[in-house]
Amino acid sequence: MLTFLNHLISGISLGSVYAIIALGYTMVYGIAKMLNFAHGDVIMVGAYVCFFMVSSFGLHPIIGILLAMVVCTLLGIVIERLAYKPLRQAPSLAVLITAIGMSYFLQNAAQLLWTSNYKMFPAFFTFGGKNGVSFFDGRLNLSWTTIVTILACLVIMVVLTLFTDKTKLGKAMRACSEDKGAAQLMGINVNTTISVTFAIGSALAAVAGVLLCSAYPTLMPTTGSMPGIKAFTAAVFGGIGSIPGALLGGILLGIIEIFAKAYISTQVSDAIVFAVLIIVLLVKPTGLLGKQIREKV
């Protein structure tokens, strides 16, 4: 029973990271109707920036995370401006291929800058020399990383939901994702709104990168690619375009992955994760919480 609980908690923790990454995919898809496959690699850049700030410059981890967020935000805006904005009117296949190209570009640039040797990401989340708390004589362990990850995910979800529901800019983002032409007629600058969306998604990617590497500390130029693809799966699973969907999809995917690893097989766990995606899409093509707008004429 306690083993089950341990697995469940690690599943939720991993799922929280997926959820934070999935938000980037889902928001960008919602507004720009494109799949930003370079999103996973922004995670990796965020983790590297934080790593160097803390390990090489000896800065406090909080400052390292904040700087990583700043760098990723700028990176996200630049990627959108240079690579995707010129393709606003292009067929979606062209945009998709560009995004994949951007993903490889970031991976290879990282290899050039930081070599392909892996770095050991330091353990940030220790309090009083301990890296977690134990219950039931050490049979149930909660690491601080797990606690921080789950809390971060919850806080991000609440803040983001309030942002899109209550603020003028957030509402403008919803308006743009529904009808860009009509949004322009309201006086909304669609290009700025898309930039803001990329900025938010990329800042979250930096957070996700640090959380991911705190739990799985080997950092390489390809670190972001698999979690990126899984988070994309989570976004589709939950219903792409939906913020609560990203949370639900991410958490469920994390739990499924950990359970598959624990109870079925470590080797096929990834296959199981993607098989779940295929089944969900067969049964409910819009994902679990996918929006289906019925038009009333």
Next chain:
Amino acid sequence: MLKVENINVYYGSIHAVKGVSFEVHPGEIVTLIGANGAGKSTILNTISGLLRTKTGSITFLGSSIAHTQPHIIVRQGLAQVPEGRRIFQTMTVQENLEMGAYTQKLNVVAEELDRVFRQFPRLKERRKQVAGTLSGGEQQMLAMGRALMSHPKLLMLDEPSMGLAPILVEQIFEIIQTLHQDGTTILLVEQNAQMALSVASRAYVLETGNITLSGTGAELTQDDRVRKAYLGG
């Protein structure tokens, strides 16, 4: 107030609007009538900046807007109610109206909201309702209210009667006249020529991208060609 001169608009290789020129003076209701596909909506979308003209000029309140971004044009006092209403279906009535006031300073939004609610009491009753669940007539009112939230000097209406029952069409046209009496200049695009001509100060007839006739609303109502083609004999 608005001067459109010799605009040519293309969709790829299709020449949709061919050298069209017309004017709207302050305080007028000007209508463009014509059959489906004549280029009416294309003209409105070109004025609001969603489409671009290859030639000619568009001047609004003395400044050229032919190359201005749509979101800037709105700030200059020109609002459009698009064809098919295009309200934000998943947002509430009030949120839709707030989007209409996107260009306004926060402190005047409440004031504009009150004004629009006075013009459309039905929208006030439904302010918390999700817009996609409104009836067709209510959606049209919302689309008009939303455009009015920017307090436009010129309001462009694209087929406001489309898909509505006759009684609702009458209601919408009453609202148009009220807005006009309150001082809003209106450019109205309609397939329902009879209704449009009955409220218009001046009208232009559009056929396959060309303006073929123009005159006052009363003149065109009497014109044989207009009667035959648009008013059912």
